[in-house]
Amino acid sequence: LGHQNTSSAANYEDYYCVAADGKALEIGVLRHELEAKPKQPKAEKRTTIYVDGLLKERFEAFGSGTHKEKITQLLDAAERNSSLERQLHSSNQRLELARQHIELLKAKQVETVMAQPSQGIALQSKPAPKSEPAHTPIPDDWRKMSNAELNGSHIPGSADEKIRRSIEAVQEFNAGLDKADQWSITPTVLQKLSGSNANRVKDYLSRHPDIAQMLKQYNSGFGYHQNRYRGDPREAMRWALAYGEYEW
Structure with missing residues (x-):
């Protein structure tokens, strides 16, 4: 005996309904719901995050939109920060290489100066002719x-x-x-x-x-x-x- 609503079943307190297996049906179930299949949840698992008051205030003040949109914004910001950190690390490495290169050039310059013999000042009636610039060899490694x-x-x-x-x-x-x-x-x-x-x-x-x-x-x-x-x-x-x- 299925009923359209609970009020129509108010006068049948001495009766109860059973299923085909003889087990009593739940009270208050409408007739069109007797054979309905249970609904599947939209997600297998819903996660609830518990935070303290201070962290909640910081989260509410961050960005704009719904909580889901704010979490997406936080993840995007974290990815950008990671990219900037990698870029900074690369720049620091190149800066260190540049410093080493400068120190090497300074050392070579000192060696060149020390290797040149001292020359006295020669008296000349005419200025010395300008020497032609030496031919610059093509390097083996341009880098x-x-x-x-x-x-x-x-x-x-x-x-x-x-x-x-x-x-x-x-x-x-x-x-x-x-x-x-x-x-x-x-x-x-x-x-x-x-x-x-x-x-x-x-x-x-x-x-x-x-x-x-x-x-x-x-x-x-x-x-x-x-x-x-x-x-x-x-x-x-x-x-x-x-x-x-x-x-x-």
Whole structure:
């Protein structure tokens, strides 16, 4: 005997309903609910976090939105902080390498001065003719050349290293920044950072198809006007300090 509601069953206190197995049914269950299956919970487990009053106040003051949105904001902030810590660690490593490079250059300079023999002052009626600058040999490893030396160099091969360091500089600058604040690595940016003309940058990318493909993939997430209104990239970034201090 199923009833539509509890009031209609008020006069049947001497009776009770049983299921097919003979067990009594629960009191107050409506007829259309007799064979209903129990509802599945939306989640297997719901977690409740208990915090003290001070922590609760800090949580309420953080960000905006619902508790779920605030937790998401906290996790995003933690990820950004982790990224900045990695960037800081990388910068500190490069700074230490730059310091070591400077100390090495100072030591070499002292050795050169000590190795030069002392010369007396010779009386001359005419000024000594200016000597022609010695030919600068092409280095075996361009990465060992300091930024200051490379910046003013015009020897064959120097442009390639300038372009390579310019690509590296943009990547280092973008690390840890939001997408909207990053620079896309376009030929124009490489021209301005390296001081090379358009043909030289184009030639470099044609001779290094792997780098050209990497830049294509790197820039795929940027819009067409990503670098618009950003000005001169030399005002925003420099070659890595691992190669030493320098001025543009």
